[in-house]
Amino acid sequence: MVKGIFLSVLASTVFGILYFYSQFLKIFDGSQTFGWRMISLLPFLTLFMWFSGDLKLIRQIYDRVKQKPSFFLLLILTSVLAAVQLWLFLWAPMHGRGMQVSLGYFLLPLVLVLVGSVFYKEKLSWFQKIAVLCAVLGVVHEIWRMGTIAWETLLVALGYSAYFFLRKMIKTDHLGGFWWDNVLMLPVAIYFIQTWTLPWSTFLEQPHLIAAVTGLGVLSAIGLGSYILASRYLPMVLFGLLSYLEPVLLAISAVILGEKIHSEEWFTYIPIWCAVGILVLEGMWHIYLQQRKRQALITNIEKFSERTASHRKDE
Template sequence: MFKGIILSVIASVTFGVLYFYTKLLTGLDSEQTFGWRMVATLPFLTLLMWLLGDLNHIKTIYQRIIAQPAFFLLLILSSILTSVQLWLFLWGPMNGRGLQVSLGYFLLPLVLVLSGSLLYGEKLSKFQIAAVVLAVIGVSHEIFRLGSIAWETALVAFGYSAYFLLRKKIGTDNLGGFWWDIVIILPIALYFIQSGKGSLVVLQQQPLMLLVVLGLGVLSAIGLGSYILASRFLPMILFGLLSYLEPILLALASLALGEKITSEEWYTYIPIWCAVLLLVIEGSWHLYQQRKNKVAFERNIEVYQKRLKNGE
């Protein structure tokens, strides 16, 4: 479990570092940066999958495409959904909208909770109901204040939820599915690289920028790989709790980059943060109960073994 915790923290910290990392990509706009990220991530992701023994997922999905050509249309949709999120992740801090993006990541678990309740009939606990109510209060204030919620926030919360639900539905919720997401979007990524003044010109003028681009791919692969590995080593509840570290770091990174939370915006952020806190408290309580039950079970086993040994 300790290994899983370390990997989860590495993933969250890596994603937080990527927020700052965009400042090193001078001369490139968000679309060009997205293009280079896709191109640079693919080889490192493939290497990671080889090290983890996950390359078979690529072949399995390919065989499904050959057997069911219509399945490829769903893969295209999956690629579009995740590509929009990866672009927005870079666009936000580069355009002073990192806080709005991080708020979407805070709302994402709550949207997933509601999705599970509405689509799969999962029952909400009292803590989850209270968390949803608080989130609704925060979102309602934002809508009252602006007439709508920030599109970046809505796109993360609902777009990523749609992406996760689609991957689960079509059975591509593994590294192989993400590999195909990147491969499918590569033509657009290459187009973005050539857009505007041309990022290749920037690389020629700033040779060290090539190392920065490669670093972008390495960080993306490390973040993703650590995240996937953490999900394998950790109980789902603890994995979910640790995932809240990412939006916290993204919000702190946005503030460090000079963004501000206005006095009116606090009435949006505070209820949503309280909602997340309730989910953390509930998850922590579940972990405590699981640990308590495990200790009691082990104690009963020891007592039973002693009785057998004494011939009772």
């Protein structure tokens, strides 16, 4: 549980950095940046999997495709769902739509909580119930304030939920599944980078572009790898609730990039931030309880050892 919480927080933090990082790649448009992200991601994702011991999962999926070729169609579907989200993530801040996408990430955890409760019969703790209530208040206010929901918002909330649900259903909800999603995206990624109108010698004339593209791959591997691992270690409900940290960081990044939070929007963000704070407290509470259990176990073992030694002396 604690490992999953740490990975989820790490992923959200890296995603917030990536939102801002896209400004270093303005020489490309949103689609070209997506293409470079997918190409640069693959080697670092493979390295990440080597460190996490998950490389064997790549072969497992390959064996499943050999045994049942129709399974490959489902892999293509999950790849398409992932590609749309990864494209939108970089396209939005470059076109002034960062706040609409961040609202989609606000809605996403609620949809994931609904999926977890309905399809997996997962129960909410009291901390989680209070967090959900706070989140619902913030999201309902935002919908009431805007009067409608942007297509970017719906695409994130519903598209990502469908992606996670499908991966869980076909048992590819691990890094091996995402590795294959990435590989199947490569043809589209290569097509997008070919639309660049500047000469390729620009990379030699501006060496910082090579560093920027490499950094994009490293950050993407850490963020997406941690996110996928967190989805495996955590129940769907808790994974969804912890995801609230990401839109908060995305909103902060959007503000840094020039978008504004107006006074009436604070009634959306404050309840959301309260939900995140409650989840942080729950995580700290879990850590505290685990430490108490560990300490109690150590104490019991020491007492047992003392009693055993005492009995031996008496004998």
